[in-house]
Amino acid sequence: MARAITPGRKAVNTAIGAGIGILIFFPILWTFLTSFKSEATAIADPPVWFFFDWTFENYGAVQERSNYFRHFWNSVIISVGSTVLGLLIAVPAAWAMAFVPGKQTKNVLMWMLSTKMLPPVGVLVPLYLIFRDWGLLDTRTGLVIVLMLINLPIIIWMLYTYFKEIPGEILEAARMDGAGLQSEIIYVLTPMAVPGIASTLLLNIILAWNEAFWTLNLTASNAAPLTAFIASYSSPEGLFYAKLSAASTMAIAPILIMGWFSQKQLVRGLTFGAVK
Template sequence: MARDIPISRKALFSALAWIIGILIFFPIFWTILTSFKTELEAIASPPALFNFHWTLENYVEVQSRSNYFLHFANSVIISLGSTILGLIIAIPGAWAMAFVPGKRTNGTLMWMLSTKMLPPVGVLIPIYLIFRDTGLLDTRTGLVIVLTLINLPIIIWMLYTYFKEIPGEILEAARMDGASLKAEIIHVLTPMAVPGIASTLLLNVILAWNEAFWTLNLTAAKAAPLTAFIASYSSPEGLFYAKLSAASTMAIAPILILGWFSQKQLVRGLTFGAVK
């Protein structure tokens, strides 16, 4: 029997949720507003919230100074490519950890996740030298490979938790019906875990889209994504806040729109379970 939650407690939780949501979204909101200001209005004190001269000159200058659509295409290819490649590798790996009997699964998962604790700068020089010598420096292929390896532990960990919710008896029944290992993974396991796979894909696209350290150090111009596009507006002459805000808005707009339209799928995947 479900407990009745007092209306006052519901109101309190709703108010707290709104306050936290506003605090999280306000920097994005302020960045968007600043992108429509002039440089003088962007640094004015006290700052103006709405009563300023709205202008699109920052967006025009940002596009004329650098090719936004080239950086956007690079971000799409790198984020989707690294995520899809990661899923191709992670689905069989997570299946093995979830359904193949063994006592070292938890230890392996913890070891994989511990690689995320390593500061990226600790392996920057060897990876840079490998990329330079193999011709992968400043290429989309190189960034797809490195971002796949970086996010692979998270992809496997998430898929493992989703796969563990699927009853093993279903896979055993498929084996008894003569399903091969490939058919079991592709035609039985994967369709049942679509919500979990979709949420994993969305989260890792966001992670790859926002990755700045590797994209700034392993690219120059040809394969530079939107993170490098934003960084180009930090110069020795100083920060041009209005133009930097316009570049940031153009960079985050696609991922904000994706998150808005996929939020139901994301929540469904994060709460996914075959056994309710």
């Protein structure tokens, strides 16, 4: 029997949730407000909150100095490309781990996850030299490959979790009806795991979009995404907070909008199989 929640407890829970939400959202709000301030107002002490002369000159200066749309399309191609390529590799791998009996499955999964514990700078030099020798430096192809490899353990782990919730008897029935391996994965397994695959897709697009270490070290100008676009506003002359905030707002706005409209799908996928 479910325990009844009193109105007072519900109000307290709501207040705590709202407070945590405001705390998390505050940096985004402050960045957005600062992007409409002058440089003098942006560094004013005490800080100026809402009552200031709003201006769009920072956005104009950012677009005049940098080609925003070139960086934007680089981010789209790199994040979507690396995620789709990762899914093509991860779906068969997660299927094998979920439905093919093996004593070493958990060991393999832990080994893959352990690669995420390695500091990226530890492999920067050899990877840089490989990219230099193969002509992949400052190319979108190179970044698609490296971000796919970085996020592949997470993609496989998530898909493995979702696939394990699908009854194996359904796949056995498909095999008895004459379905081959390819048909089993494409026409039976994949449609049943659409919520999990969709949430994996969305989450890894966000991770690739926000990746800064590799994009800053393996690009110069041609393939530079929005993370490099933001970093370009940190100069030896100092930080121009208003223009930096405008660049940051322009960089996070697309992924923030995508996350807002896809939040139901993301939550549904992340809780897929949680309730029996």
